[in-house]
Amino acid sequence: MIRLGLRLTLATGREAIIRLLAIAAAVALGVGVLLVSLAGINAVHAQSTRTAWLTTSKRNLRPSNDEATADPLWAEANLDQYAGAVIERVDVAATGPRSPVPPGIPQLPGPGQFYASPALSRLLTSAPRAQLADRYPGRQIGTIGDEALASPDSLVIIVGHRATELAQAPSARQIRSFETAAQGAPGDAHPGRMQLILAVVAGALLIPVLIFIGAATRLSAARREQRFAAMRLIGATPGQVSAIAAVEATVAAAVGVVAGFAVFFGLRSVLATVPFTGQPFFPSDLSLRWANVGLVIVGVPATAALAARLALRRVQISPLGVTRRVTPPRPSAWRAVPLLAGIAELAWFVGRRPAGTTAQIRAYGTGFGLAMVGLVVAGPWLTMLGSRLMARRARRPAALIAGRRLADNPRAAFRAVSGLVVALFISSAALGIITTILDYHTASTGGTAGRNILAQAFGDRDFLTPDGQRIPGAATVPDTVVAHLAAIPGVEAVAEIHVEPSVSDPAMGPGPGLVACADLARIPALGRCRTGAEVTTIPWFEPQAGTITANHTATVRGRPPVAFPADRLPSLPVAAIEVGTDGSRRAIEEARTVLEAAFPDRNLPATIGDISADNAQLIDGWRQLADVAIIASLFIAACSLAVSAAAGLIDRKRPFSLLRLTGTPLGVLRHVVALETALPLLLVAATAAGNGLLAAHLFLRAQLDESLQPPGAGYYLAVAAGLILALGTIAATLPLLRRITGPETARNE
Amino acid sequence: MTADRPPVRQNDAPPLIVATDVVKSFGPTPALRGASLSVAAGEIVAVMGPSGSGKSTLLHCLAGILVPDSGAVWLGDRRIDTMGEAERSALRRERFGFVFQSGQLVPELTAEENVALPLLLGGVRRSAALGDARAWLERLDLVGLEERRSGELSGGQAQRVALARALVGRPQVVFADEPTGSLDSLSGEHVMELLVAASRNEGTTVVLVTHDARVAAFAEREVVVRDGTVGAQLHQATRS
Numbered sequence: 001m002i003r004l005g006l007r008l009t010l011a012t013g014r015e016a017i018i019r020l021l022a023i024a025a026a027v028a029l030g031v032g033v034l035l036v037s038l039a040g041i042n043a044v045h046a047q048s049t050r051t052a053w054l055t056t057s058k059r060n061l062r063p064s065n066d067e068a069t070a071d072p073l074w075a076e077a078n079l080d081q082y083a084g085a086v087i088e089r090v091d092v093a094a095t096g097p098r099s100p101v102p103p104g105i106p107q108l109p110g111p112g113q114f115y116a117s118p119a120l121s122r123l124l125t126s127a128p129r130a131q132l133a134d135r136y137p138g139r140q141i142g143t144i145g146d147e148a149l150a151s152p153d154s155l156v157i158i159v160g161h162r163a164t165e166l167a168q169a170p171s172a173r174q175i176r177s178f179e180t181a182a183q184g185a186p187g188d189a190h191p192g193r194m195q196l197i198l199a200v201v202a203g204a205l206l207i208p209v210l211i212f213i214g215a216a217t218r219l220s221a222a223r224r225e226q227r228f229a230a231m232r233l234i235g236a237t238p239g240q241v242s243a244i245a246a247v248e249a250t251v252a253a254a255v256g257v258v259a260g261f262a263v264f265f266g267l268r269s270v271l272a273t274v275p276f277t278g279q280p281f282f283p284s285d286l287s288l289r290w291a292n293v294g295l296v297i298v299g300v301p302a303t304a305a306l307a308a309r310l311a312l313r314r315v316q317i318s319p320l321g322v323t324r325r326v327t328p329p330r331p332s333a334w335r336a337v338p339l340l341a342g343i344a345e346l347a348w349f350v351g352r353r354p355a356g357t358t359a360q361i362r363a364y365g366t367g368f369g370l371a372m373v374g375l376v377v378a379g380p381w382l383t384m385l386g387s388r389l390m391a392r393r394a395r396r397p398a399a400l401i402a403g404r405r406l407a408d409n410p411r412a413a414f415r416a417v418s419g420l421v422v423a424l425f426i427s428s429a430a431l432g433i434i435t436t437i438l439d440y441h442t443a444s445t446g447g448t449a450g451r452n453i454l455a456q457a458f459g460d461r462d463f464l465t466p467d468g469q470r471i472p473g474a475a476t477v478p479d480t481v482v483a484h485l486a487a488i489p490g491v492e493a494v495a496e497i498h499v500e501p502s503v504s505d506p507a508m509g510p511g512p513g514l515v516a517c518a519d520l521a522r523i524p525a526l527g528r529c530r531t532g533a534e535v536t537t538i539p540w541f542e543p544q545a546g547t548i549t550a551n552h553t554a555t556v557r558g559r560p561p562v563a564f565p566a567d568r569l570p571s572l573p574v575a576a577i578e579v580g581t582d583g584s585r586r587a588i589e590e591a592r593t594v595l596e597a598a599f600p601d602r603n604l605p606a607t608i609g610d611i612s613a614d615n616a617q618l619i620d621g622w623r624q625l626a627d628v629a630i631i632a633s634l635f636i637a638a639c640s641l642a643v644s645a646a647a648g649l650i651d652r653k654r655p656f657s658l659l660r661l662t663g664t665p666l667g668v669l670r671h672v673v674a675l676e677t678a679l680p681l682l683l684v685a686a687t688a689a690g691n692g693l694l695a696a697h698l699f700l701r702a703q704l705d706e707s708l709q710p711p712g713a714g715y716y717l718a719v720a721a722g723l724i725l726a727l728g729t730i731a732a733t734l735p736l737l738r739r740i741t742g743p744e745t746a747r748n749e
Numbered sequence: 750m751t752a753d754r755p756p757v758r759q760n761d762a763p764p765l766i767v768a769t770d771v772v773k774s775f776g777p778t779p780a781l782r783g784a785s786l787s788v789a790a791g792e793i794v795a796v797m798g799p800s801g802s803g804k805s806t807l808l809h810c811l812a813g814i815l816v817p818d819s820g821a822v823w824l825g826d827r828r829i830d831t832m833g834e835a836e837r838s839a840l841r842r843e844r845f846g847f848v849f850q851s852g853q854l855v856p857e858l859t860a861e862e863n864v865a866l867p868l869l870l871g872g873v874r875r876s877a878a879l880g881d882a883r884a885w886l887e888r889l890d891l892v893g894l895e896e897r898r899s900g901e902l903s904g905g906q907a908q909r910v911a912l913a914r915a916l917v918g919r920p921q922v923v924f925a926d927e928p929t930g931s932l933d934s935l936s937g938e939h940v941m942e943l944l945v946a947a948s949r950n951e952g953t954t955v956v957l958v959t960h961d962a963r964v965a966a967f968a969e970r971e972v973v974v975r976d977g978t979v980g981a982q983l984h985q986a987t988r989s
Binding site for chain 2: 394395396397400401404405408652654655658659660661662663664665668
């Protein structure tokens, strides 16, 4: 039976080969997406493993074996910034010859030496010294190898110090080995989050892909069923027919798997350059494990064979032919209930936020899950409503035929796009939430004004006055540093926030800072003094969310005066330096370089924008993934639709070709196909996106009391690009119409 | 055959369709080798012949579906074989009606929508088109089946719906290619009676391709195609 199946698949003429190739192409596309998803998960894991050393702590998850005998190493890791890009800076100082060496370098840098990653080496050469290179005194003695970097674009520097010098740094720690266990994506505080997101994206893409493969296997189903009926007539059992169908599907899937691997390896180096997670990959990161390869090679053909057997169970193939076409039962309005229930649940929690994370996850998870499943369940009913409306209102034959066909079997029409529902719902909801949270975050950190103020806070170490008094979080700032800062083009003001020793408690931390109103007046984003005041209090600035918002409130009425002589302020230790700039890269980066060089053992200076940039980089990674999911799912859905359209055309080629013979213009038939495919696509895309955004809005109202901010232009561009791609794919099937409805078809059928 | 033969008519009307020396080949296989035929307005002509003789090809050339390799086909004073595809399509849509052996109904449409289709294609308003379609379904004994789809109709009913669709646009010529080929003799006879009656009432010319002598007997004239040429012609009067 297997041999007969192989003969029927491979040696029964052009139509069989075309069907084989079409199914193989669908499988190849699906396998390609599957392999890219698996390789993407592996790549993120590889990135995390390579950069695990940057998450080293005193208690590593996986310490090295020689930890017990190693000499301690003083190490301090910080996130520096340049022009919005994050530079991972690691300061190290050996205490003996057996101090651990980070990966990617042959030996520890000595005092006055540093290693830089290739991308940072290039940046150090190309950027003006005063904006970057002056932060790292000494000389570069080599580049950091790829084995220590997340991506080819990673900016990493390892700076050497004397142990006595680095021991003074407040965040320096003594370590005996570097971490080697992956703890999640680079810069990700939550282990495995990116992998989880990738897994969700892969899942969201896989559903449309599986549906696409299913659609492809139904190509010319009517013709194949006729053949199977003929075989039943000459004595084949249902089991034998089923076995032949399984052989056909397996052969096509096997060809598709091979082609899918070819597609993956062909595109791997291009895909690696796409910053799906915010950073590009090394091409070798997008690799497959043997388990992945085995799963695909065995699993896909086996699934295809199983699907073919299951598909045959849907039609009754008797020796007298397949069951005659009758009107299938209509989907009922009950199908809308889960969707409405999901939306209603999310709406119910507005103003009733559940207490505790578990309750929130349960509440919102159920709502989102219900809405998503509800969309899939309601899809055929919604498709039927839309198509009935179209057929009822149709004034032209194309709309009438397309509407009737869709209304005739809305389940089949919806099946081709049901994967899109899941992908578009998830993507729209995620993007809506991400955009709103990002907007909320940006607004709460002072927007542009916040990003233009560079702050050097000294809260990391106590200050000892000459008379032995310990003042928490303070330093002395030489006048030369202030003068140097003020001389930088683009720097508009330099304000020192002083600590008043009398209100600071070494046990409780620093009290509110004091600032001269004259200085404050030149940095209005920090607030303003009430008229007549010379000195006022200000929360000593830490670039954290909320500070500047609080200052905005104070700005309205003005900060109250403090009874402290302005001329005595310079005698007080300094809690923070605020550098107001015009926002130019030169001003911010030169000021940052001056501060880093002046206070090498203190916290690195930062703008609020730097903190936001760090989060934004990660969020941007998610957003790009969501965009990729939208475009890919729309494209795959279009492929499914195109295959369904082609299958529908092949199955209806006799009535269509006879219509054409009788004078029906080809344009009318083209309209039929276009409407049959475009209507469900557009209807479903609009419904899924709308419900995704609605669910996001309800979630934001309930959880954050925020209204949904419209997703950015990127979202609309992604949807538009996906739809254009989809409609283009559908249009690609139209030439088939001319060919299969030509006079020859009617003559030969 | 139990039905009465149609009355014999000595047709002296001017020719509506004229084909002269039509040659048509499909690759190396010749289908027509210089076929000539003239059909008068309002005449019912049966084209007969064994399988592979070229009778369907001749019908397709007369209807402007196929373009002959050589020779000429005229409809009145218009030469069809030199027209472009768009013009021939328009001609088929506006002047001709077609009935085929089977499978010509759009499966998703109801019977009345299938019949209304040519009118809708011609720009007739939907309500008017459906009204005309219902009237034709009534004339062809299909009352009550308006909302049925092709899969829910018997073979004879489906052919009558196809006949209604061919006639609803009041064409000058109906081309019928084995219209009863998939029907039992009673159903086939009923379809032919309806076709002949309707075309007589409307004054429609009918070119009927069949290999069944009982079907051909409904025509006023029979022509026989053999090896790609039109051979013997037999008027009903002569035969009877």
